[in-house]
Amino acid sequence: MNPTLNRRTFLGNTTLLGASLAAGSVFAQAPAGGSKKVKVALIGCGGRGNGALGDFLEACKILGLEAQLVATGDAFKAQAEGTGKKFGLAPDKCFGGYDAYQKVVATDCDYVLMATPPAFRPLHFAAAVEAGKHCFIEKPVAVDPAGARSVLATGEKATAKGLAVVTGTQRRHQADYLRNKARIDAGAIGKIKGGVVQWNGTVPWIKRRNEGESDASYITRNWVNFTELSGDHIVEQHVHNLDVAVWFLGRLPIAANGFGGRARRETGNQFDFFSVDYDFGDDVHIHSQCRQLTGTHQHVGEMFTGTEGSCYGGGKLNGKQVAIPEIKVDSNNSMVQEHVDMIRSVMTGKPLNDAKRIAEVTLVAIMGRISCYTGQLIRWNDVLSNDKSPFYNQACTPAAIDFEKGPIQLPAEVAAVPGKA
Numbered sequence: 001m002n003p004t005l006n007r008r009t010f011l012g013n014t015t016l017l018g019a020s021l022a023a024g025s026v027f028a029q030a031p032a033g034g035s036k037k038v039k040v041a042l043i044g045c046g047g048r049g050n051g052a053l054g055d056f057l058e059a060c061k062i063l064g065l066e067a068q069l070v071a072t073g074d075a076f077k078a079q080a081e082g083t084g085k086k087f088g089l090a091p092d093k094c095f096g097g098y099d100a101y102q103k104v105v106a107t108d109c110d111y112v113l114m115a116t117p118p119a120f121r122p123l124h125f126a127a128a129v130e131a132g133k134h135c136f137i138e139k140p141v142a143v144d145p146a147g148a149r150s151v152l153a154t155g156e157k158a159t160a161k162g163l164a165v166v167t168g169t170q171r172r173h174q175a176d177y178l179r180n181k182a183r184i185d186a187g188a189i190g191k192i193k194g195g196v197v198q199w200n201g202t203v204p205w206i207k208r209r210n211e212g213e214s215d216a217s218y219i220t221r222n223w224v225n226f227t228e229l230s231g232d233h234i235v236e237q238h239v240h241n242l243d244v245a246v247w248f249l250g251r252l253p254i255a256a257n258g259f260g261g262r263a264r265r266e267t268g269n270q271f272d273f274f275s276v277d278y279d280f281g282d283d284v285h286i287h288s289q290c291r292q293l294t295g296t297h298q299h300v301g302e303m304f305t306g307t308e309g310s311c312y313g314g315g316k317l318n319g320k321q322v323a324i325p326e327i328k329v330d331s332n333n334s335m336v337q338e339h340v341d342m343i344r345s346v347m348t349g350k351p352l353n354d355a356k357r358i359a360e361v362t363l364v365a366i367m368g369r370i371s372c373y374t375g376q377l378i379r380w381n382d383v384l385s386n387d388k389s390p391f392y393n394q395a396c397t398p399a400a401i402d403f404e405k406g407p408i409q410l411p412a413e414v415a416a417v418p419g420k421a
């Protein structure tokens with residue numbers, strides 16, 4: 001599968017049109033007096049932010065809602081204004097700077113879409129929930145264990161406030177994946193005994209430092225090459241495939257033991273490749289592999305072996321015929337469907353809250369990265385609950401809040417050395 005296609009426009013190959021709830025019945029149960037108006041704001045106006053906004057607007061169309069963009073926010077004002085211009089928003093509603101998120105959540109928007117580099121997600125998500133907004137939070141949602149635990153806590157606050165939280169793990173909203181998951185749960189391949197999940201592709205981009213550019217500006221623009229902002233690509237990108245493993249198995253791993261390295265990345269401090277053995281207990285292991293290296297074999301996907309068959313992610317399933325409920329989606333674009341599902345859940349008074357799930361799978365990916373960087377076996381409890389573990393408090397610096405306080409110092413552009421890190 002082409003990684004670019006997979007990343008940006010992951011389309012279902014089997015789609016049934018027709019929502020399980022017709023738009024009319026959604027409005028009949030709409031809490032806000034049946035209002036058809038929805039106000040949305042965006043934080044992080046880059047590639048995915050603009051994409052997510054378009055997907056949100058498309059979802060509103062499907063649900064017969066009138067959507068209004070009320071604010072944009074970006075570290076760079078020009079980015080916020082660029083999106084504003086594209087979607088007909090006045091420049092004074094387009095906020096720039098590292099504190100732009102505070103101005104966005106202070107508006108009267110109902111929904112906030114968040115698509116900055118992942119390091120900022122815990123801070124921005126907490127502010128949005130504090131302000132009482134429904135949230136779409138792009139994956140991954142943190143870069144270190146403390147960040148993931150913060151998202152877990154904010155997710156609980158969102159539940160208490162009746163807010164929806166949906167995340168950009170679009171395979172969970174994609175008909176072919178949903179069908180295979182239902183088949184597996186119905187016993188089509190027996191018990192899953194192992195598998196492999198992969199994102200083997202290329203470096204998405206490299207941004208070089210401009211003459212006289214500040215450390216903050218450079219690392220923000222070149223964020224996919226710095227662990228402090230991206231979590232490294234095992235977290236930033238491969239989290240999609242790890243999410244499928246956790247979803248299909250229905251449980252979290254108990255430990256990760258991996259290795260990786262850097263061969264020829266030109267900027268930043270990330271690894272080029274990771275290979276992690278995730279121990280899911282009960283003698284079940286999943287091999288996680290990810291690589292960003294031009295000129296190498298490329299493949300993105302998941303494969304699971306069961307006691308009575310096998311399954312390739314949302315693709316071919318070799319196993320028993322089983323009966324499953326009909327899976328219906330409104331859009332053959334799962335990145336639109338995730339917004340339909342979020343908005344509909346609000347309209348029907350049953351807000352979806354994916355915060356725990358995405359915080360946990362982000363932490364699964366972080367656990368794998370820490371194992372590869374250090375060369376140590378990392379247990380789930382080391383990153384989630386054991387505050388005596390040296391890995392529990394591992395933090396990336398600069399942290400999100402540092403960018404608001406003043407100049408930051410660029411981390412060294414060298415990779416971790418296993419056994420010494």
Ligand SMILES: NC(=O)c1ccc[n+]([C@@H]2O[C@H](COP(=O)([O-])OP(=O)(O)OC[C@H]3O[C@@H](n4cnc5c(N)ncnc54)[C@H](O)[C@@H]3O)[C@@H](O)[C@H]2O)c1
Nearest residue numbers: 007044045046047048049074075079115116118138139168
């Ligand atoms: N679900 C998917 O398949 C998918 C695909 C692509 C990207 N993503 C995720 O979306 C997020 C954004 O990725 P992208 O490709 O759009 O990156 P991008 O670099 O194109 O956009 C990021 C934007 O955020 C802005 N920004 C950076 N720091 C900020 C801050 N502190 N406050 C406000 N704005 C800030 C940047 O200036 C930029 O405009 C990442 O978490 C990425 O993993 C998900």
